[in-house]
Amino acid sequence: MDNLAKRLEGQFGATLSDHFVKKASYNHSMDCLEYVSVNDITVSDRIDDFLTLIKSYDQSEVVGFKLKGFRYIFKEIIQPICQLDDEDFNPLIDVMKNLFTRVGDDVFVDKEKRTSAYRLAIEITKRDRVNLPDNLNIAA
Amino acid sequence: MLLRKYIVTPSERSKENILSFKELPPPLAPHPKRHGELILLSIGGERVRETAGLGRYNSLFELDYNICGVLPDVNNIGYHEREDNFPDSWGGLKHCHVIFKGIKRPFQEKGLDGSVYVYVASPRYVYKYEPHMVCVAKRIKAPLNAVFATYVKFDHNLDNGEVISWEWVVADKEQPQYPENYANRYDEKVWENG
Numbered sequence: 001m002d003n004l005a006k007r008l009e010g011q012f013g014a015t016l017s018d019h020f021v022k023k024a025s026y027n028h029s030m031d032c033l034e035y036v037s038v039n040d041i042t043v044s045d046r047i048d049d050f051l052t053l054i055k056s057y058d059q060s061e062v063v064g065f066k067l068k069g070f071r072y073i074f075k076e077i078i079q080p081i082c083q084l085d086d087e088d089f090n091p092l093i094d095v096m097k098n099l100f101t102r103v104g105d106d107v108f109v110d111k112e113k114r115t116s117a118y119r120l121a122i123e124i125t126k127r128d129r130v131n132l133p134d135n136l137n138i139a140a
Numbered sequence: 141m142l143l144r145k146y147i148v149t150p151s152e153r154s155k156e157n158i159l160s161f162k163e164l165p166p167p168l169a170p171h172p173k174r175h176g177e178l179i180l181l182s183i184g185g186e187r188v189r190e191t192a193g194l195g196r197y198n199s200l201f202e203l204d205y206n207i208c209g210v211l212p213d214v215n216n217i218g219y220h221e222r223e224d225n226f227p228d229s230w231g232g233l234k235h236c237h238v239i240f241k242g243i244k245r246p247f248q249e250k251g252l253d254g255s256v257y258v259y260v261a262s263p264r265y266v267y268k269y270e271p272h273m274v275c276v277a278k279r280i281k282a283p284l285n286a287v288f289a290t291y292v293k294f295d296h297n298l299d300n301g302e303v304i305s306w307e308w309v310v311a312d313k314e315q316p317q318y319p320e321n322y323a324n325r326y327d328e329k330v331w332e333n334g
Binding site: 001002003004006007008009010011012013014015016017018019020021023025027028029030031036039040041042043044045046049050055057058059068069071072073075076 | 160161162163164183184185186187188189190191192193194195196197198200202212213214215244245246247248249250266268269276280283284285286291293304305307308309310319320321325
């Protein structure tokens, strides 16, 4: 990846990370906040004006999300009401990035952990022939 | 003094490294309004810096191949395709078949969503990041039921356009060459091939 890294730095002033980073990012040019949990080719599925789900290559599972129009909402709604300056947008979006990184991690990373923990619990109950109450709902 | 000529300091070396790169060529694309004309677009740095910083290599390969029409700049490219037809001529924005204007969503400030153009293409292939000792980019078939959308912002006279983002989007079920729900998600169709 040396050539690619050199070009990115020389042409765009970009630093190529040597590993995939699971983190929410905000794109000013597209006015959207994006979180992607996999380093793969993804397909965007537009749900409505504000939300796009990011799906896996075969579209079988949701692997991320895109929330659109943060700048718009700031300019048109928040700024006039709260009498904020343009410079107030960046700290606000930094908070949003942190918040949605946590949301993304909760939904996509912890989901895997939770699912495998439940699977393990089900296997143990089967192996040890544990009788579970009828009203206990285990989501695998 | 004579020796100085042959000593390369670390700062010079890093400068030399940065300078010795092969620049990504500007993508050539159909002009959205002047039918039959092609236009050279520029590539906006923000999305590139964001993508590079997050190590989203697949997205960078899409920029190389699906937008600029060149092979990903990695060692031994073509290694995985050595038994196949390689290189191919499916890459690049010049193969787009329809352009929409206006993304019809909250975007920066009131009215600005109408200034974004969406170039839609159905490339046969995409390059996927593959952790491999010989070559890290492997050509695979494009995702099924999806089209490739490139977002471009033009100046007022439509003389200069800048690629601001790109992504695969779900294709419409009835018109699979267009993005899903294309009639409601864009303001207008401004160009179509053929």
